Amino acid sequence: MECALCLRKVPLTFHHLIPRKVHGRNFFKKHYAREDLNAGVHVCRKCHSGIHKLYDEMTLAKQFNSLDLLKNDAAISAHVNWVAKQKSTL
Template identity: 65%
Template sequence: MTERKPDHCQLCERPTRLTYHHLIPKKMHRRTRFQKQYGRDELNRGIWVCRKCHNGIHRLYDEMTLAKQFASLDALKQDPSLQRHVHWVRKQKS
């Protein structure tokens, strides 16, 4: 987990209630491939996001895709589909 819970979403930057998003989804933690590739701390790394951004991440991508291609905040921020979703979320009320 990150050192300290921020006061805003790490994707849309809105100050609202936050949820913890595991960069490598928990469902993947028990798979041998990920156990060999990552240590326990790495598997539990994540970001703090609002519910709308969190739902958008999981609506756009399945767990395997998230684990393989989007295991960092930068990778999530650079994804065009997620950028469109975050742009929409920024217009929403908290």
Template identity: 60%
Template sequence: MRTRAPDEPCQLCGRKIALTFHHLIPRKMHRRPRFYKQYTREQLNQGIWVCRACHRGIHKHYDEMTLARDYNTLEQLQTDSQLQKHVAWVAKQRQA
């Protein structure tokens, strides 16, 4: 898992805390024909930098196939009502 120092805020909750890289199309899906035939290598490797709490929330709410198929952009993640609730809670948490 790639990590980054808190130079920039989490792309979901906005907290300045250590960040992890979230693949918008999970790596587990990259080998499936549906994805490697439809997307370029660059598109498959696109992602966002999020804090661990947001990253856990993303994977807690959705499995890899759902993320790859329905939530493969930052905008789709930001507009999901379940994730909005989680992100709102995370944004109120103390920054360690």
């Protein structure tokens, strides 16, 4: 498989589109089904780390809760473009 963001073929991690840290909050319990809370994408470690360094969990949960929203963010896109140029380990 390849990273959903940088498209490199490297070992992947699972990124929850709504971070698990906020799943217990009332807003998310009321407005999202369990399947929605557990939805995510497979990304490489470098992309995953970059996402979490750029934004806190609440921002990710409310503003970047889909793959399209992640891809269309300028800061994440800049990081992903850098990652895409890095050497793949596979």
